[in-house]
Amino acid sequence: MTSVSLRPSGFDELGLRRALSDRLLPFLVAAMAFLAALALAGWVGAASLAREWQAGSGSSLTVQVPRPGDPAQRDSGPKDAPPKDAPPRDASEGDSDKASGSAAGGTRIERTLSLLAGTPGIDTARRLSDAQLTDLLRPWLGAGAGRLDLPLPAVVAVRLSDPATDLDALARRLSAEVPGVLVESHGTWVGRLTALARSLQACAGLALLLVVGVAAAVVAVATRSGLSARRAAIEIVHGLGATDGYIAGRFAARATLLATIGGAAGALLALPVLVALAGLAAPFAGGSVPAEQGVIAFLAALPTPIWASLVALPAGAAAIGFVTAQGTVRRWLRRMP
Amino acid sequence: MVRFEGVGLRYRAIGRAGRSPEVLHDISFTLPDGVFRWLLGPSGAGKTSLLRLMYLAVAPSRGHLTVLGTDVSAAPRRALPRLRRRIGVVFQDFRLLPHLSAFDNVALPLRISGRPEGQVRADVTEMLRWVGLAKRIEAYPSQLSGGEQQRVAIARAVIARPSLLVADEPTGNLDDAQAERLMQLLHEMSRLGTTVVVATHNDRLVARHPAPALLLEHGRLTGHH
Ligand SMILES: Nc1ncnc2c1ncn2[C@@H]1O[C@H](COP(=O)(O)OP(=O)(O)O)[C@@H](O)[C@H]1O
Ligand SMILES: [Mg+2]
Numbered sequence: 001m002t003s004v005s006l007r008p009s010g011f012d013e014l015g016l017r018r019a020l021s022d023r024l025l026p027f028l029v030a031a032m033a034f035l036a037a038l039a040l041a042g043w044v045g046a047a048s049l050a051r052e053w054q055a056g057s058g059s060s061l062t063v064q065v066p067r068p069g070d071p072a073q074r075d076s077g078p079k080d081a082p083p084k085d086a087p088p089r090d091a092s093e094g095d096s097d098k099a100s101g102s103a104a105g106g107t108r109i110e111r112t113l114s115l116l117a118g119t120p121g122i123d124t125a126r127r128l129s130d131a132q133l134t135d136l137l138r139p140w141l142g143a144g145a146g147r148l149d150l151p152l153p154a155v156v157a158v159r160l161s162d163p164a165t166d167l168d169a170l171a172r173r174l175s176a177e178v179p180g181v182l183v184e185s186h187g188t189w190v191g192r193l194t195a196l197a198r199s200l201q202a203c204a205g206l207a208l209l210l211v212v213g214v215a216a217a218v219v220a221v222a223t224r225s226g227l228s229a230r231r232a233a234i235e236i237v238h239g240l241g242a243t244d245g246y247i248a249g250r251f252a253a254r255a256t257l258l259a260t261i262g263g264a265a266g267a268l269l270a271l272p273v274l275v276a277l278a279g280l281a282a283p284f285a286g287g288s289v290p291a292e293q294g295v296i297a298f299l300a301a302l303p304t305p306i307w308a309s310l311v312a313l314p315a316g317a318a319a320i321g322f323v324t325a326q327g328t329v330r331r332w333l334r335r336m337p
Numbered sequence: 338m339v340r341f342e343g344v345g346l347r348y349r350a351i352g353r354a355g356r357s358p359e360v361l362h363d364i365s366f367t368l369p370d371g372v373f374r375w376l377l378g379p380s381g382a383g384k385t386s387l388l389r390l391m392y393l394a395v396a397p398s399r400g401h402l403t404v405l406g407t408d409v410s411a412a413p414r415r416a417l418p419r420l421r422r423r424i425g426v427v428f429q430d431f432r433l434l435p436h437l438s439a440f441d442n443v444a445l446p447l448r449i450s451g452r453p454e455g456q457v458r459a460d461v462t463e464m465l466r467w468v469g470l471a472k473r474i475e476a477y478p479s480q481l482s483g484g485e486q487q488r489v490a491i492a493r494a495v496i497a498r499p500s501l502l503v504a505d506e507p508t509g510n511l512d513d514a515q516a517e518r519l520m521q522l523l524h525e526m527s528r529l530g531t532t533v534v535v536a537t538h539n540d541r542l543v544a545r546h547p548a549p550a551l552l553l554e555h556g557r558l559t560g561h562h
Contacts (some may be wrong), residue, residue, distance in 0.1 A: 236434060
């Protein structure tokens with residue numbers, strides 16, 4: 001192999017400027033890069049959604065208490081409902097089995113809170129304030145939710161310390177004491193959403209793989225057509241003692257250049273689309289919608305992994321161009337003596 | 338040193354079942370370094386095929402072939418490029434690269450060998466002047482006459498000072514004066530140690546430059562004198 005070749009940089013002995021022309025290949029690669037950018041964005045987005053949803057909320061549930069201010073039932077249902085091991089700190093007044101201390105004729109919400117507090121495996125049980133509730137409901141009821149005089153249920157956010165806590169038993173016990181109470185585990189929903197996000201992520205990954213495969217095929221086809229167009233020239237250069245590496249290097253240099261141009265163009269084209277998508281996705285991903293308008297703010301809205309992928313696209317296209325051209329040419333050259 | 342030992346050549350049949358006929362049979366001879374040899378024989382005798390074996394464009398179907406001391410049949414494929422760089426070839430049909438100027442065509446062997454560009458420039462300019470093409474340096478092959486193209490092909494074959502020079506009908510498009518000049522160059526190269534083999538059926542040229550010859554007929558070596 002030639003070690004240091006000082007061949008002039010523009011020396012195109014195989015005539016590849018025409019045989020691997022800049023007409024078609026960069027455009028095809030640009031289209032691939034654009035698709036790859038979308039797939040990458042989908043992958044990154046789905047991954048961050050899944051992470052966001054899973055984080056912290058994995059072991060929480062909400063308890064809704066309709067008519068929270070009404071007095072709790074005097075006589076609760078089954079006598080054996082309250083937990084025997086729970087310290088009856090704030091036991092209901094009607095619970096004759098237990099030592100009813102204060103039992104100050106609690107409301108339904110108070111009863112619920114005290115029951116929750118007395119249940120092992122529960123870390124915290126916190127009633128959402130009216131303001132928080134209004135915030136939660138704003139998407140459905142609009143900004144005036146607070147002014148509507150709706151009979152809103154109280155909502156208690158519960159954080160479990162032991163994720164294995166038997167939620168069905170808890171729900172049964174709560175409804176026995178406070179009829180109408182609704183226990184909703186986030187776990188199920190988080191699980192479903194996470195599964196959805198993971199499937200989306202897998203689809204995006206698959207799309208990305210396909211795009212890489214198609215891009216490699218496009219480069220291979222272009223290289224093969226270049227090989228047959230320059231067969232005579234290759235035979236001459238080969239006959240003059242050029243190694244396979246020399247000839248493959250010429251093709252690879254050209255294919256790499258064209259693929260890089262295509263990759264960069266595709267990434268540039270994808271940029272505005274990704275910024276728009278990031279803006280749409282920000283609220284779901286726990287980020288914030290950029291407050292001030294303007295290009296900088298919009299660009300800053302792109303998550304770092306997306307930025308990294310955009311930069312990586314031309315590099316990836318270059319790598320695909322180089323490796324594919326090298327492989328294609330070297331395999332083709334093996335038929336020569 | 339070039340040595341043929343019982344060499345046979347059969348071109349690979351393209352798209353046809355069965356084996357194609359052998360075009361060279363049982364060729365055996367040895368050329369020491371620095372000799373000059375004519376390769377003579379009627380058209381179709383196998384002269385071009387024999388030369389193709391020598392410049393490693395085809396591999397023998399049987400027998401042993403040694404070129405410049407390397408056993409070609411046994412050498413790994415990746416050893417051949419380095420060997421080819423020590424062989425200069427003047428093709429019957431020139432085989433210039435149409436998209437390169439005369440200069441770049443002649444410079445090609447040097448650049449493939451990775452010679453410094455300064456040396457390439459000096460050597461190629463000098464060589465093109467010697468073959469009388471100093472004014473056509475930037476011309477493309479399509480802008481050159483047959484004789485001019487042949488001289489570019491000759492310049493490309495000798496530019497890297499090969500140890501073996503193989504020429505297939507190199508005077509076909511040259512006038513007598515140019516042919517004489519070429520013969521002087523070839524004799525000079527062989528005097529400096531290059532093994533030179535020239536296939537021709539230009540009898541007048543052979544008569545003017547008597548030298549030992551390999552005689553081919555119907556793919557067999559019928560004389561070596
Ligand atoms: N590439 C090839 N494929 C098949 N047969 C060939 C090929 N080249 C030459 N031949 C055959 O080999 C024989 C010798 O041809 P060649 O070596 O060109 O003879 P010469 O140069 O003496 O005219 C001829 O019969 C020719 O048809
Ligand atoms: Mg011939």
